[in-house]
Amino acid sequence: MNEKRRIDVSKPARRRDVSGFGPVAGSSDSSGNQADGGRYVEVTIDLSPEDQAKEDYRADLQAQVREVERDEVVAVRIIHPDDDGTV
Amino acid sequence: MEGFTIPMRLVPRAEHGAHERESTVLNQALAIANGKGGVGKTSLTANLAAIAANSGWEVLVVDLDPQGNLGADLGYQQLGMGDDGAALSKAVQFGETLRPPVQRVRPHLDAISAGRKTRELAQVLHERGRADSAQAMDAAFAPLVDRYDLVVFDCPPGDASLGDLGLALSRCLVVPIKFDSGSMDGLEVMAARVRAARTSGTNSKLQLLGIVLFDITRNATALRRQVLEELEEDFHQGVRVFETAIRHSQRAAYDMRSDGLVAIEYEQEEEAEREARLELLKIDRHYLSELGPAKSASAQGIADDYTSLTNEILEAFSDPSPIRSAAEIARGDRMARAGAGPR
Numbered sequence: 001m002n003e004k005r006r007i008d009v010s011k012p013a014r015r016r017d018v019s020g021f022g023p024v025a026g027s028s029d030s031s032g033n034q035a036d037g038g039r040y041v042e043v044t045i046d047l048s049p050e051d052q053a054k055e056d057y058r059a060d061l062q063a064q065v066r067e068v069e070r071d072e073v074v075a076v077r078i079i080h081p082d083d084d085g086t087v
Numbered sequence: 088m089e090g091f092t093i094p095m096r097l098v099p100r101a102e103h104g105a106h107e108r109e110s111t112v113l114n115q116a117l118a119i120a121n122g123k124g125g126v127g128k129t130s131l132t133a134n135l136a137a138i139a140a141n142s143g144w145e146v147l148v149v150d151l152d153p154q155g156n157l158g159a160d161l162g163y164q165q166l167g168m169g170d171d172g173a174a175l176s177k178a179v180q181f182g183e184t185l186r187p188p189v190q191r192v193r194p195h196l197d198a199i200s201a202g203r204k205t206r207e208l209a210q211v212l213h214e215r216g217r218a219d220s221a222q223a224m225d226a227a228f229a230p231l232v233d234r235y236d237l238v239v240f241d242c243p244p245g246d247a248s249l250g251d252l253g254l255a256l257s258r259c260l261v262v263p264i265k266f267d268s269g270s271m272d273g274l275e276v277m278a279a280r281v282r283a284a285r286t287s288g289t290n291s292k293l294q295l296l297g298i299v300l301f302d303i304t305r306n307a308t309a310l311r312r313q314v315l316e317e318l319e320e321d322f323h324q325g326v327r328v329f330e331t332a333i334r335h336s337q338r339a340a341y342d343m344r345s346d347g348l349v350a351i352e353y354e355q356e357e358e359a360e361r362e363a364r365l366e367l368l369k370i371d372r373h374y375l376s377e378l379g380p381a382k383s384a385s386a387q388g389i390a391d392d393y394t395s396l397t398n399e400i401l402e403a404f405s406d407p408s409p410i411r412s413a414a415e416i417a418r419g420d421r422m423a424r425a426g427a428g429p430r
Contacts, residue, residue, distance in 0.1 A: 021326070
């Protein structure tokens with residue numbers, strides 16, 4: 001009878017689902033967010049034959065990917081300046 | 088309201104193409120809504136419309152809320168000018184020509200009022216379905232398109248079918264919130280309705296223009312920071328939070344709705360009343376009781392808030408692309424505190 005009952009009133013934090021406000025199909029906002037939910041980073045590269053340039057590019061790209069991964073980036077799109085090749 | 092202007096105007100129609108229509112969307116239409124009631128959407132609608140009209144815009148406000156509070160805020164209810172929603176109801180149900188029943192409630196400002204007939208319209212809309220209702224709404228508003236620079240829909244929180252009429256025709260949506268979890272949760276409701284409008288094809292182009300912080304106590308800085316952080320967490324793709332928040336004043340809110348005044352008018356009345364009180368004090372303080380209770384000392388501040396917010400909203404409405412995230416606003420707050428000290 002005297003047993004105390006513990007009631008857990010803690011409520012887990014709930015993230016609201018506001019994805020319905022996402023960008024209109026076919027558009028992207030100023031931060032590069034795409035309407036289909038993915039976020040892309042466009043990197044223009046010069047595919048130089050010299051190894052050093054490739055290394056510089058790789059390091060630069062990796063740094064950018066690390067940076068944007070913190071914002072839950074789902075893909076990185078690389079655009080060559082001379083064609084529309086997407087990697 | 089002589090001498091009152093806002094410096095920015097919507098891009099002229101010739102340059103902006105403001106009257107070009109894309110499917111059912113009116114480029115000059117803005118919806119104000121939240122899934123929860125009592126968050127300031129009607130006050131915001133009335134003040135935004137009145138300030139824009141006062142600056143020379145041709146404005147039409149459309150009350151879709153059967154409560155008809157917009158009529159009280161703009162004063163036409165007190166004057167018996169509303170039609171209980173009959174004009175809109177007949178236009179949507181029977182295809183009758185829609186003429187705003189409240190003409191020139193202020194210079195450059197017309198209104199389509201709501202009331203008992205709007206409630207009946209809601210029942211009809213439930214039966215007709217979303218696409219059919221949107222089409223009827225489109226046909227009703229088509230003849231009005233060329234007359235107005237700005238059309239503002241006051242969307243009710245409760246009845247989705249009525250609110251969806253406003254969302255169906257609007258290019259952008261503004262959501263006011265208070266600092267309470269209920270109105271924040273109302274955002275979630277609105278997100279679902281925006282998604283439904285897009286996916287059902289009634290308005291695939293509807294965009295959230297931004298969020299207004301409403302009825303905010305000026306010194307609630309920690310709470311403001313917390314709300315901005317929550318918004319940042321919810322909207323991980325970023326959301327515009329308008330920098331101007333509307334300050335809390337129960338007295339002013341009560342007076343404005345009772346008297347049918349918007350903030351820029353209430354400010355002028357408050358100033359005139361203050362001067363009258365000073366004059367009476369010179370004669371005999373006993374006359375003061377004849378003036379009744381004093382108006383809010385926040386009148387000027389609230390008028391400034393609405394003016395500044397209207398500028399922000401209309402500027403964004405002209406170019407909705409740049410996004411300033413909640414986090415950036417919060418950072419701005421911190422920098423302002425660090426740089427300028429307490430205001």
